[in-house]
Amino acid sequence: GENVEQHPSTLSVQEGDSAVIKCTYSDSASNYFPWYKQELGKGPQLIIDIRSNVGEKKDQRIAVTLNKTAKHFSLHITETQPEDSAVYFCAASRDFGNEKLTFGTGTRLTIIP
């Protein structure tokens, strides 16, 4: 089955700086890669996703890149703000998302004011 590795497990960044979180996956059939933000006591919330036919996607301060050959994808947050502090999970799925998501281990991002 699919295995998703995520690094780093914790990340502290000065407010205004950029944060990068990286994930690798094992199943070459995976074609949908969402990123979820989880705040304390809440469920995961989708912040951005990318499909295998696209190499990069951007939404304001958040961007995701995908390298299918190397089987890795990354989340980039620019101009970080205190409200970006949360746990971020990457995930992978076959069949554009209607199949189960396999999650990474999570990254606890702390923005230092």
Next chain:
Amino acid sequence: EPEVTQTPSHQVTQMGQEVILRCVPISNHLYFYWYRQILGQKVEFLVSFYNNEISEKSEIFDDQFSVERPDGSNFTLKIRSTKLEDSAMYFCASIWTALGTEAFFGQGTRLTVV
């Protein structure tokens, strides 16, 4: 904005007791899921449900677990005889169609088995 709602938010139960976790998915969604997250660990897939039957289940989802969509709106997860290791946050999720729309997660039910 539509949301997935779960009840209760926190359930404490004695080992060996049955629990039912409830979820109301977004109304026009067709695919339903349960995931769980043991404290400090990754979110793990338990089961997917489509067209009133289980589509896929993980090795965690043994005979002690069952799912049901009893009335067309609720989606429940039953644990027949809880164990200490069932203590976790349980998340329900739903997806609209098979065409690659996002999975919406509920806020979770924290299950504590004592």
